[in-house]
Amino acid sequence: MIETPYLLFLGDAADPLAAKVAQGIKDWRPDASIGQFRMAGCNADMKLPDLTIAEAAAKGCKTLVVGVANRGGMISPAWISVLKEALAAGMDIASGLHNLLRDEPELVAAAEAAGRTLHDVRIPSVKYPIANGKKRTGKRLLAVGTDCSVGKMYTALAMEKEMSARGMKATFRATGQTGILITGGGVPLDAVIADFMAGSVEYLTPDNDPDHWDLIEGQGSLFHASYSGVTMALVHGGQPDALILCHEPTRAHMRGLPDYQLPSLEELRSVAETLARVVNPAVTTIGVSVNTAGFDEAKALDYLAETEKRLGLPAVDPFRQGAGRLVDALA
């Protein structure tokens, strides 16, 4: 686990989108960060106090989180002196960049000298077991998508927030780099060795209270030719009791695959349920989450109403409408 509270490092973010990891932490874990660190030319702002490294350390900050990505996932030379200062001040550093903290000799030396930890969340830090398929206690929900990047993480986080507000027992289980940085822990599933994928998901979602829900972040799609094996491991390692179908209705083709059309929600439901039944015969699909950002309000509501009628399931856009009806459907 990555220790909180965080200082969000925005560096020299070219625009707000470059700081989307920091934005995710701010949005979903508003209490986790005590400030932000911006360098000259930074065009992102989390509306958190701007702190120097010394100020953040004095306030008890435990980890500087690299909340910014620049082209190619590089660790900019301009950042190094700030990161070294943070280590010297007693903070760990966490990053989800493609280029690893541990591959920067200056940072490795500084971390060693200060007795601090470099968290590269893009690669596993655990030796995961082979999945054993044993039935676990507690409940699990998995978000599955018609494609990659259709709102699976957002849906699970929105449900966790709603369930916590209602006093229900729920834990978002991160399976990707952004989710791990948001929550401080998880499994970077796309970087796990093939044989251990399902086992890593079992490890992530262990036995729990009978009324506790793990809300498992989905990855890829069962219909995505590049990443479907990763999704399959989530279905069989996750042992979901409940599935949520996620969709983005304006996409012209599968992400990164111009020759592939998205499946229908009906096809997704049929395939996901069939596969999930292998590990949990009682699995049910409880709702549909649609990212309607490409539609105006009227068109979005029409689309959701039509989808709800067609599938016989609650269909909501949790960004527009909140996740309340999806949580209701868990009961």
Next chain:
Amino acid sequence: MIETPYLLFLGDAADPLAAKVAQGIKDWRPDASIGQFRMAGCNADMKLPDLTIAEAAAKGCKTLVVGVANRGGMISPAWISVLKEALAAGMDIASGLHNLLRDEPELVAAAEAAGRTLHDVRIPSVKYPIANGKKRTGKRLLAVGTDCSVGKMYTALAMEKEMSARGMKATFRATGQTGILITGGGVPLDAVIADFMAGSVEYLTPDNDPDHWDLIEGQGSLFHASYSGVTMALVHGGQPDALILCHEPTRAHMRGLPDYQLPSLEELRSVAETLARVVNPAVTTIGVSVNTAGFDEAKALDYLAETEKRLGLPAVDPFRQGAGRLVDALA
């Protein structure tokens, strides 16, 4: 690729089963090996000439293949001096053991001194791409199983042998350690990083002549909770035109999963075809391969006849009957 001809190292194999990798090479690539090397206490025999390292080198042997496994996949200290002698004599060494050649400092030093290569086929030696899903030329067959270890590799190798005998263009494509050592190349799919699994299968089965068949070694099972993600990557990376269903009818439960029953062949066909259609709408199941080793001849033939009638597909045991009818079904 691992260079041939091989010297098959049987070491101090406790029994013939311990030398099953060597047996596979002898059975499926009879021309690949010019001899065997046995140590005191060896209880396996490939019926090849027993050669010293010097004799093998003089006959032009290019690679010593560790064709034996002992408990825990260890590299026995007793082997080291022989392996060093082989390196000094100008041979490479290839091994599929869990413990890696490259983790033995004495072997690393000897290989470096001799300018030879240590092939650890258990781990990838290539940086595989992300799958792009693009349609490739040539034909591909994938063996899928109701469970792990039901004869998928055997079936594909038997078909390759039959097709070669008929003058058809066919290549067995290895996806596991034994297959890689048998054929000299392939992808150790269970050791590939999750994101690159399907890409590694595309890499293994590139564009080819329109009448050429890749016979892709299957792994795991779409119904095996531990390994189904690996199988999924084979289905979507392999873009099969033809599927063969593989089954072992006496198994009481899924291998390693006492709580899981095997699916029926009908369930396997339905799920495998549905998933394969995502990447190749024209995919068809062409036959069933049954490992009937647990039955006597009469019961085996009864079972095959019943299966053939029930599924409406040729059902054969290629070990008892040869793979001729499966090859016929490709036409």
